Amino acid sequence: MSATRYGDYAKDVSGWFLGMTGAQLAPVSVAGVPALIAFNAQAWAALLLCLLVWTLLVAALLVPISGRSAGRWVADLWLFSLGRALGWTVFGSRAAAGTAEDLSEADLPGVLAGVRTHDGPPFGQTFTRPVIVQNCAARTWAAVARIAHPGIGLAEPGERDRMGAGLAELCEIAARTELVDVVALQVRTVPDDGAERAAWERSHARRDAPAVASQVNALLGATLTPAAVRSEAFVTVVVGERRIARAAKESGGGIDGRARVLHGVMAEIEGALRGAVGCTAVSWLDSAGLAAAVRTGFAPGDRGQLIAADLTSGGVDGRAPATGVPMGAAGPTQALAEVRHYVHDAWASVTDTILLPDSGAVLGALAPVLVPATPGERRSVTVFLAPLPLDRATRLVGREDMSATTGNELRARMGFRQRARQRRDTERIGTADEKLAAGRALVRPAVAACVTVPATWPIAEHGRRLDAAVRAAGFVPLRLDLAQDSGFAAAAIPLGIGLPDRRGRR
Structure with a gap:
């Protein structure tokens, strides 16, 4: 398999007996005991009733x-x-209600309610102070970076292979640190508000310019700006409290100790991003930068005002305007979680998880998902990469091998022919075992995609267009019904929240 094609994956949870986990096998086995008792007593009416109940239970648990x-x-x-x-x-924010006591404290809805932000110690040669994101509910610590990448659309095959190998190297570095829980890569395509273009025109306009040229330039701006989009990318590194606690104690303890340990991880991740991955810029966000990223995630239309304020921060007539947004006002003023969509302020969003196809995925295949269907639509895609420790990865592969071997032997004894998918799964498990022995990393991936439009637009139609874009890219969309608020936080807010924990291992 080439570096630009990804296909060595399996189910997140694989059963150890005929595909069933212990939580599924126990009730299925217990529910079958009355049927065996009825069969032994030759009570055929009771046997039929027990078989019917057992079948319904199996369908409810396994189908x-x-x-x-x-x-x-x-x-x-x-x-x-x-x-x-x-x-x-x-949800209603404290800032909108007038009860916010400290605007530097985050006030976010849903699964983001446990997020707290702290200004860390100086980092890097420029002595910037990246913000440290604490999730009190999940007991994790995170740092967020804004990155710039030239993309792979016009890259040569050799360069594309190098970038794919660099992404695999990034995952292996994260696994070798034995600290990183999740590396989240988020890309957002937002409608171009024209703030940069308007600032450039103000600074380069000439009073003696021909009237026709000015008219043509204004017409082009009014026509092309609503149809233009702008991309922004973020990388979030999430570290669990259980993994970082001992190292943080050796570094002085407290928030500063955890920040120092996180700085070491950030330096390794940044080196991999600037190296083989091919990023041209990696800047770790401070409190103001993270607040702006969160605010534009909830309200894409606010980006123009924030950018315009930053571009004019020099002041007019000696008066400097207020720029940025405090963390306490970065979230929505009001939010409502519906069954199939999420409403936040004047915007509505639909989120899908993306299931990987059986045939594998090509590097860059998710690009069509990021293309807006209509002007004014915002698309977001977040890829979560959770590297597993070597001992846990070895146990998972061993359990999959035992399950596959048991299933193949039972099918052979019953006279069933082995299907192509079963042969491929067996080969995949053997390949994964060889790669682990060679020092490669086992990564748990997940992908979430989101579309955001004004709340007055037909959100159901835009959700169907998102599903169509996912299918056109070769993947399978799965709507996150009953959890649209959590899905939106995973797909559009760069805080590293979205990949569920497994049995409290963080």
């Missing part, structure tokens, strides 16, 4: 419906209804 089993759908719907009845799906 997926839009990514979840029937039992999981019932539980999630009940929890969503409970949250709506208690008012948990509605």
